[in-house]
Amino acid sequence: METAKGQTREEMVTGLAQRIDSFEKYADPHSQLMAALAVGLARRMGLAQADIAAIREGALLHDVGLFAMSPAYHSSPGPLTFDDRMDLWRHPVIGEQQMAKRDATRYAQLLVRWHHERWNGSGYPDSLAFEDIPIGARILCTVELYSALISDRPYRTKLPAEEVLSKLRASAGVEGDPYVVKALVALLEELRQPAATASETSTPETARPHDGQTEAPLHTEAPAPPQPQFFEPFYGPGPGTPEDPPRPVLPPATSERTNPEGQMDSIMEGSAVPLPPQRIETVAPLLPPVAHIIAKIGAQIPPVEGAANFRGWKASRYNKKSLMGFEASVLRQIEFRSIAIAFSGGTRLDWYLKTWGKQIFSNDPRCWAAMVSKATLEARAPLTEEQISRLLEDVYVPGAWLRNPQLRTWFNEMDSWWMDNLRRNIEGVEDEVVRAQALSLGLQVGDYALSFDDETRGLKRPLTTVFWQLAGRAANDLGHPNNRVHNGPAREFILRVHADLLYIDLPASHGEHAGSEARAQWRECWTQNRETVEDPDDLLRLTTIPQSKQAYLATADRLLRAAAHIKKWAISYQESGLASAREVNDLIKEHRPVTATYSKDLTEVAGGLRNYIIVAEAT
Numbered sequence: 001m002e003t004a005k006g007q008t009r010e011e012m013v014t015g016l017a018q019r020i021d022s023f024e025k026y027a028d029p030h031s032q033l034m035a036a037l038a039v040g041l042a043r044r045m046g047l048a049q050a051d052i053a054a055i056r057e058g059a060l061l062h063d064v065g066l067f068a069m070s071p072a073y074h075s076s077p078g079p080l081t082f083d084d085r086m087d088l089w090r091h092p093v094i095g096e097q098q099m100a101k102r103d104a105t106r107y108a109q110l111l112v113r114w115h116h117e118r119w120n121g122s123g124y125p126d127s128l129a130f131e132d133i134p135i136g137a138r139i140l141c142t143v144e145l146y147s148a149l150i151s152d153r154p155y156r157t158k159l160p161a162e163e164v165l166s167k168l169r170a171s172a173g174v175e176g177d178p179y180v181v182k183a184l185v186a187l188l189e190e191l192r193q194p195a196a197t198a199s200e201t202s203t204p205e206t207a208r209p210h211d212g213q214t215e216a217p218l219h220t221e222a223p224a225p226p227q228p229q230f231f232e233p234f235y236g237p238g239p240g241t242p243e244d245p246p247r248p249v250l251p252p253a254t255s256e257r258t259n260p261e262g263q264m265d266s267i268m269e270g271s272a273v274p275l276p277p278q279r280i281e282t283v284a285p286l287l288p289p290v291a292h293i294i295a296k297i298g299a300q301i302p303p304v305e306g307a308a309n310f311r312g313w314k315a316s317r318y319n320k321k322s323l324m325g326f327e328a329s330v331l332r333q334i335e336f337r338s339i340a341i342a343f344s345g346g347t348r349l350d351w352y353l354k355t356w357g358k359q360i361f362s363n364d365p366r367c368w369a370a371m372v373s374k375a376t377l378e379a380r381a382p383l384t385e386e387q388i389s390r391l392l393e394d395v396y397v398p399g400a401w402l403r404n405p406q407l408r409t410w411f412n413e414m415d416s417w418w419m420d421n422l423r424r425n426i427e428g429v430e431d432e433v434v435r436a437q438a439l440s441l442g443l444q445v446g447d448y449a450l451s452f453d454d455e456t457r458g459l460k461r462p463l464t465t466v467f468w469q470l471a472g473r474a475a476n477d478l479g480h481p482n483n484r485v486h487n488g489p490a491r492e493f494i495l496r497v498h499a500d501l502l503y504i505d506l507p508a509s510h511g512e513h514a515g516s517e518a519r520a521q522w523r524e525c526w527t528q529n530r531e532t533v534e535d536p537d538d539l540l541r542l543t544t545i546p547q548s549k550q551a552y553l554a555t556a557d558r559l560l561r562a563a564a565h566i567k568k569w570a571i572s573y574q575e576s577g578l579a580s581a582r583e584v585n586d587l588i589k590e591h592r593p594v595t596a597t598y599s600k601d602l603t604e605v606a607g608g609l610r611n612y613i614i615v616a617e618a619t
Contacts, residue, residue, distance in 0.1 A: 012102075013057055013060050013061060014032075014060065016060075016061060016064065016067075017031035017032065017035075017060040017061060018031075019067065020061070020063050020064060020066075020067045023066075023067050023070065023074075024063060024066070024067075024074065025075055025153075025154055026151055026152075027151070027152055028151060028290040028291075029290065029294065030147055030151060031059065031060045031061070031062070031063075032060070032294050033143075033147050033290050033293060033294060034059040034060070034062065034140070034143050034144055034147050035056045035059040035060045036293050036294045036296075036297040037059075037143040037146070037147070037184065037187065037293065037297070038055050038056060038058075038059040038136075038139050038140060038143050039052060039055065039056050039059075039297055040187050040297045041139050041142075041143070041180065041183050041184060041187060041310070042055050042056075042136070042139060044183060044187070044309055044310040045135065045139075045183070045310050045311060045313055046311045047135070047136075050105075051107065051136060054104075054105050054107040054108040054111060054136065055108075055111060055136045055139060055140070057104060057105075057108045058099075058107075058108045058111030058112050058115065058136065058140060059140055059143065061095070061098075061099065061102075061104075061108075061112060062095065062111075062112055062115045062140060062144065063091065063095065064095045064098045064099065064112065065090070065091035065092055065093065065094035065095025065096070065097070065098055065112070066088075066091040066094075066095070068094055068095075068098050069087075069090065069091055069094060071084070071087060071088065073087075073088075074088075074154075075154050076154065076155075077154045077155050078155070079155075089124050089125070092112060092113050092114070092115060092116050092124065092125055093113055093125050093325060095112040095113065096109045096110065096112050096113035098112075099112050105604075106604040106605075107134075107136070107604055107605060110134070110137070110602070110604075110605055111134070111136050111137050111140060113125065113126075114126065114128060114133060114134065114137035114140075115137060115140040115141060115144060116141070117129075117133045117137055117141065118141065118174070118175045118176075119133070119138070119141075119173065119174065119175060119176055119177050119178075119451065120173070120174050120175075120444060120447060120448065120451075121348070121516060122174075122175075122473075123141070123175075124324075124325070125324065125325030126321075126322065126323045126324050126325045126326065127322060127324040127347065127348045128321060128322070128515075129515060129516040130314075130447075130451070130515045130516055130518075130519075131314045131315065131316050131317065131319075131515045131518075131607075132316060132319065132321045132322075132515030132516055132607070133177075133316070134316050134605045134606060134607075135177075135180075135313055135315065135316070135606075138176070138177040138180050138313075139180055141175065141176055141177075141180075142168075142171070142175075142176040142177070142180045142181055142184050143184065145167075145168065145171055145175060145176065146164070146168055146184060146188075149163075149164040149167055149168065150164055150287060150290070161286035161287045162286060164287060165185070165286060165287070168181060168184070168185065169181065169185065169459050170461060172451075172452075172456065172459040172460075173448045173451040173452060173459070173460065173461075173466075174448065174466070174469070174470075177313070177314075177451075178451055178452050178456035178459050178460075179310070179312060179313045179314070179455065179456055180313065181456075181459060182310075182455065182456050182458075182459060183310040183313075186310070188287065188288060191288040191292065191293055191296055191297075192286065192287065192288045312455060315606060315607075316515070316605070316606040316607030316608075317515075317606070317607050318576070318607055318609075319508075319515050319517060319518075319607050320508040320517060320574055320576070320609070321515065321574075321602065321607065321608065321609070322345065322347050322349075322516070323600060323602075323611055324347060324348050324349055324352070326598075326600045326611060326613070327349055327503075327505075327572065327613065328349065328352040328353075330570065330598045330613045330615070331352075331353070331501075331503070331570060333596075333615075334501060334568060334570060334615065336358065336499075336500035336501040336568060337358065337359060337500050338358060338359040338360070338361070338498075338499040338500050338501070339353060339358055339359070339360055339361070339499055339500065339501045339502075339503055340361045340362075340363075340493070340494070340497040340499040340501070340502050340503070340566065341360065341361070341362045341363065341503050342363055342490040342493060342494055342502065342503070342504045342505075342559070343363070343364055343365075343369075343490060343504065343505050343507070344362045344363065344364040344369050344370065344372070344373040344485075345364060345369055345505060346364070346366075346368065346369035346372040346373070346443075346516075346523075348376075349503075350362060350373055350376040350377050351376060353479075354376065354377060354479035354480070354483070355479070357479070357480060358480060359480040359482050359483060359499075360377055360479070360480065360483045360484075361483075361484050361485075361486070361497050361499055362377060362483075362484070362485045362486070363485070363486040363487070363488060363490065363493040363497075364487065365487070365488065365489055365490060366487075366520065366523075366524055367487055367524060367527045367528050368439070368443060368520070368523035368524050368526075368527040369523075370485055370486065370487035371436045371439045371440060371443075371487075371527055372436075372439075372440045372443065373485045374432075374433060374436035374485040375433070375436040375437040375439070375440035376440075377479060377483040377484075377485055378433045378436070378483060378484070378485060379433050379434075379436070379437050380433075380478060382437075382471070382474045383434065383437055383438070383441075383471055383474070387429075387434065387438075388467070388468065388471050390425065390428075391422065391425050391426065391429075391438050391467075392422070392425070392464055392467060392468075393425060394421060395417075395418050395421040395422050395425070395463075395464060396414070396417065396418060396421075396464070397417075397421065398417045399417075399421075402416060402417070402420050403420055403423075403424065403529070404420055404423070404525070404526070404529055404530065406525050407419055407420055407522075407525075407526065409522075410446075410450060410522045411446075411449060411450070415449045415463065418463050418464075419442070419445075419446055419449075419463075419526060422438075422442050422445075422467075423442065423526060423529050425438075426438045426439060426442065427529070437474070439527055441467060441470055441471055441474070442467075442526070443523050443526070443527070444470050445463050445466050445467050445470065446522065446523070446526060447519055448463070448466050449463060450519065450522070490504075490559060491558060491559055491562045494559060494562040494563045494566075495562045497566075498565070498566075499566060500566075500567065500568060501566070501567075501568040501569070501570060502563050502566040502568070502569050502570070503569075503570045503572070504559060504563075504569070504570075504571050504572065505572040506556055506559075506571065506572065506573045506574075506584070508574065508576060515607070546578070548578075549578055549579050549583070552578050552579050553579055553583065553584075553587055556584065556587060557587060557590075560587070560588065560591050561591070564591070564618075567617060567618050568615070568616070568617045568618075569588070569592070569614075569615065569616045569617070570613055570614070570615050571584070571588060571613065571614045571615075571616070572611070572612070572613045573611075573612050573613075573614065574609040574610070574611050574612075575609055575610045575611075575612065576609055581597075581599075581610070581612045581614075584612075584614065585597065585612075585614055588614055588616050589616075591616070592616045592617065592618045592619070593616060593617065593619060594614055594615065594616045595615050595616060595617050596614075596615040597612060597613070597614050597615070598612065598613045598615075599611065599612050599613075
């Protein structure tokens with residue numbers, strides 16, 4: 001295939017990747033390294049050739065959005081300002097747009113959009129989590145982390161080899177899919193064996209002097225705008241246009257430069273000790289040289305015989321993915337001072353709205369989701385070291401019996417005691433907001449523990465270590481002083497609340513849940529601290545779940561009738577088969593005029609659905 005300038009697509013992509021690396025001041029071919037490692041992992045995982053090609057192109061052009069923005073602050077050796085970080089977090093979505101302009105496949109476009117999504121849901125722009133993240137994006141996340149750790153950057157030098165491997169392993173279950181991390185470590189080990197003699201001119205990573213800095217780009221970052229294919233508005237203080245996209249206002253999060261709480265060095269147990277200098281000169285390098293990796297794996301797409309030996313990864317399934325970037329970008333187009341959210345779902349949309357200074361009334365029928373929202377919206381400061389120490393007191397000491405034996409359904413014996421004892425300690429906290437913060441951290445740690453199986457258990461760290469790490473990353477910027485969180489049936493909440501705008505993310509019209517939603521049952525059981533709880537998947541706390549189109553639309557109609565007193569509505573819906581978007585749209589029109597409909601199509605990725613947000617306003 002030739003481009004308009006007579007170049008083949010391969011030449012165009014490779015040339016652009018080189019220009020991006022030059023702009024980002026990488027001494028080594030960063031994009032080619034990412035592409036080689038991503039292709040090597042994709043082959044081992046048995047992916048189809050078309051998917052491997054898209055993953056390779058996504059790796060080569062993952063920062064095309066940053067290149068299009070060309071911000072002056074990117075090469076600055078000092079810490080970024082808050083505004084700079086907010087601006088930087090736009091680049092994956094701008095990258096998606098740039099990929100569309102260059103006729104990339106839809107899968108490659110979304111890989112660029114999602115290459116900063118993190119396994120635990122702390123990434124951006126959409127805060128996808130677990131298996132909700134397509135395997136290609138999980139691969140890009142992990143290989144980019146590794147590539148950044150071994151590279152010199154304007155704000156730090158590359159890290160020693162043992163520190164790189166330690167941080168890479170420690171990213172499992174937080175930033176990276178543990179299975180992908182394990183596969184990458186195995187691939188690097190194989191490539192390392194002949195690397196000592198493969199290149200006479202390559203300098204072993206461990207032989208390079210290091211300036212003592214230990215900052216690592218293990219970021220937990222937040223959202224940005226979408227792409228022009230299905231019109232989405234831009235972030236900013238008001239309606240934006242593609243010609244002049246305003247900067248986003250997003251939740252604070254750790255960055256690769258500026259958040260010391262996000263560093264893992266001070267709290268990591270069992271950190272590797274660097275080899276003494278005299279030994280470094282006599283052993284094979286712990287990490288294969290960049291040139292050797294690229295040459296060994298190569299740019300060719302056909303699989304290497306016997307390479308597909310990591311096929312135990314968890315696939316994305318038919319499910320209801322959250323799309324925080326899409327939701328926030330649409331809400332930016334609506335004028336309002338206060339908002340009522342009927343189903344918070346434990347998502348990060350609260351973060352966005354909080355930083356905008358809006359008054360937020362949030363609700364979720366599930367106790368765990370309401371506690372996560374309370375920790376986000378009502379907390380005025382992060383937990384102190386003293387509070388954390390009290391919460392973790394004697395968490396590893398088993399008692400006479402588990403107060404919640406149901407924990408053994410999900411956790412091993414040691415982790416069951418840890419989670420049970422933490423829950424006991426949380427009960428002793430009097431302040432309900434501090435208690436919500438502790439519960440939210442406990443839920444994150446439980447999700448971390450459940451991210452490992454027999455194959456990946458070697459990468460798992462002590463839960464106490466992870467709790468300290470996540471507590472250090474928590475940010476609690478002040479929002480509106482009157483933000484409030486409720487835990488009750490959605491219809492009752494809607495009837496009582498008074499706000500300028502109602503946001504309803506309609507429940508899924510099917511029973512299967514995957515990814516983040518699949519973890520709802522253990523979360524509810526632990527949060528309520530009892531063995532039997534109401535079905536957490538029944539968001540409306542009904543005696544039955546709708547099984548027909550008529551029943552589903554009737555359920556939605558009951559919610560809308562309860563919201564007649566709220567002037568503006570934004571109704572989010574994912575088209576999963578029981579009712580079409582047109583039918584939901586027609587239902588809304590029975591109550592009031594529809595002023596706008598926004599869409600985001602994810603049907604070209606595994607588990608993806610077509611997403612809509614329908615805006616309506618009373619006359």
